[in-house]
Amino acid sequence: MRKILIIGIGVGNPDYLTVQAIEALNRVDVFFIPDKGTEKKALRALRETILARFIKDAGYKSVGVAIPKRRAAGDDYRGSVDDWHGALTENYESLFARHLGEGQVGGFLVWGDPMLYDSTLRIMEKLQVEVEVIPGITAVQALAARHKIALNRIGEPVLVTTGRKAMEGLPEGTDSVVMLDGEQAFAHVPGDYDIFWGAYLGTKDEILVSGRLADVKGEIEDKRSKARAAHGWIMDTYLLRRRT
Numbered sequence: 279m280r281k282i283l284i285i286g287i288g289v290g291n292p293d294y295l296t297v298q299a300i301e302a303l304n305r306v307d308v309f310f311i312p313d314k315g316t317e318k319k320a321l322r323a324l325r326e327t328i329l330a331r332f333i334k335d336a337g338y339k340s341v342g343v344a345i346p347k348r349r350a351a352g353d354d355y356r357g358s359v360d361d362w363h364g365a366l367t368e369n370y371e372s373l374f375a376r377h378l379g380e381g382q383v384g385g386f387l388v389w390g391d392p393m394l395y396d397s398t399l400r401i402m403e404k405l406q407v408e409v410e411v412i413p414g415i416t417a418v419q420a421l422a423a424r425h426k427i428a429l430n431r432i433g434e435p436v437l438v439t440t441g442r443k444a445m446e447g448l449p450e451g452t453d454s455v456v457m458l459d460g461e462q463a464f465a466h467v468p469g470d471y472d473i474f475w476g477a478y479l480g481t482k483d484e485i486l487v488s489g490r491l492a493d494v495k496g497e498i499e500d501k502r503s504k505a506r507a508a509h510g511w512i513m514d515t516y517l518l519r520r521r522t
């Protein structure tokens with residue numbers, strides 16, 4: 279059976295790679311590198327920097343993977359994701375057959391950690407491959423480290439959710455980390471919060487803002503839209519901590 283290493287590479291800073299990840303990189307014969315437009319071009323460049331910096335023997339192969347566009351979700355978000363996963367699975371099946379010989383090891387460099395808002399594990403489950411997972415530093419960890427905060431309050435839970443869900447409302451009495459937010463959900467969340475916001479975490483373009491949401495909301499919106507226009511893409515994560 280073919281072996282696939284799913285390697286968490288952390289978010290943005292090559293120094294976030296663990297020793298285990300570096301060792302795994304050096305076991306891979308063929309890397310499969312997804313390519314998804316402008317945003318992914320920047321991420322792809324970082325992945326290539328990682329390969330050049332950490333791999334001792336440059337005998338590996340790199341195969342670009344064209345990622346099909348997900349159809350607009352409308353009111354069927356799960357259906358659109360399932361169809362997209364189906365198309366990706368077929369794609370990978372034929373790529374493995376074409377590029378990965380019996381006994382060879384394939385590798386995926388997953389942004390952050392593969393267990394958090396990433397489809398690689400779900401897609402590999404559907405294929406006849408043996409998988410090994412190497413954890414990485416998530417955007418949530420990078421956010422907390424850069425703001426020098428503990429994520430949870432003593433003995434309290436933290437919800438990790440998406441911008442889409444946050445727009446529907448956040449649960450009472452729980453702090454929330456919001457990811458995948460294309461809508462600037464923080465600007466619409468009712469209630470009195472402190473926000474710890476970070477964009478391009480771990481990279482040279484990192485931006486951090488924190489404070490009472492009502493006071494810093496405008497500043498974040500402004501910085502966010504300017505940065506997005508300048509780079510052509512943005513990735514941001516934030517903690518909303520209810521004020522007591």
Ligand SMILES: C[S@@+](CC[C@H](N)C(=O)[O-])C[C@H]1O[C@@H](n2cnc3c(N)ncnc32)[C@H](O)[C@@H]1O
Pocket residue numbers: 289290388389390391392393394395396415416417418456457458459476477478479480481513514515
């Ligand atoms: C598809 S998810 C991938 C999460 C990733 N697997 C992880 O472990 O953090 C992409 C989302 O992660 C967050 N994210 C990833 N990299 C980030 C970064 N460098 N700075 C801020 N947020 C980031 C953003 O919320 C972005 O929309």
